[in-house]
Amino acid sequence: MNFYSVIIGTELLNGRRKDAHFAFLNEQLLKRGWTHKASFVIEDDVDLMKNIFELILADKDSVMFCFGGIGATPDDYTRKIAAEVFRKGKMEFHPKAKELIENQFKQEAYPHRINMSYLPTKAKLLKNVVNNVPGFYLDNRFFFTPGFPSMSQSMIVEALDKYYLKNDIKKYRSTLVASCGENELINIMQTIPYNIELSSLPRIKGEKREVEVSLLSKSKEETNKYFKLFLDYLIKNNIEYLVK
Known part of the structure; x- marks a missing residue:
């Protein structure tokens, strides 16, 4: 609803x-x-x-x-x-x-x-x-x-x-905080299908940039699949990150 x-x-x-x-x-x-x-x-x-x-x-x-x-x-x-x-x-x-x-x-x-x-x-x-x-x-x-x-x-x-006592539809969320600007992850963001909720929250701490990326969907497999795209990119480019 x-x-x-x-x-x-x-x-x-x-x-x-x-x-x-x-x-x-x-x-x-x-x-x-x-x-x-x-x-x-x-x-x-x-x-x-x-x-x-x-x-x-x-x-x-x-x-x-x-x-x-x-x-x-x-x-x-x-x-x-x-x-x-x-x-x-x-x-x-x-x-x-x-x-x-x-x-x-x-x-x-x-x-x-x-x-x-x-x-x-x-x-x-x-x-x-x-x-x-x-x-x-x-x-x-x-x-x-x-x-x-x-x-x-x-x-x-x-x-x-x-x-509307309770929403019985289970959803699965995966979230990370990466030590980079969100601009660096936009290419991956553009691959996320419409049925997966994407949120990107940039932060600035002094001169340091961070971005919190979160994916949410009804499918645990889909959430994990697209979340892994971010993880693979961050690992490949030696960008620090924290999975929340």
Whole structure:
């Protein structure tokens, strides 16, 4: 699966608030053997939001966690845009969400708070441990949570535990640190097939150059095969290296 996060909030981009969503979600994904495909921090802009949602929907293996914009104020666009992208504009009052909001706020649920139960059709709910106003999700893949970390974090855990508890696909990584610049290893890097994840991290320590090269794939044999190309080159050219 390809995991995406969409963090909505102009106040994050203008510095009025600090983001806490990415770090928490990323930590939870890594604990379960998953990684982010991409993360977006965007302002409260309906066209931008729609474009990002459509981009993620186009990935057939996508899983999205969206933060913010599901409240009842005029700048909360997420529920409506989610319906446009994922449900062809169809929305309805979710009976259980409506009941939760009415029970939580009594007469103050009307006329505005109740609109937080107006969701894309066939939405399922995420529990809000703070005030019972639920988040929601669609197709077991697209999760929409409040902008408050105190509310969203338990929803992330709920969603991952229910649908994406653990990545059972084993991957094999090999890593080395070589006492040379990465430019010297680019010819070998160019031979690495697309299905093997390659990372190259150059370092400068005073006048000394180093590069950390790491390969990751689902095949132990393939990882070892291409990793050996680097080892053979380094040995042949008397370049010091350390396998991590």
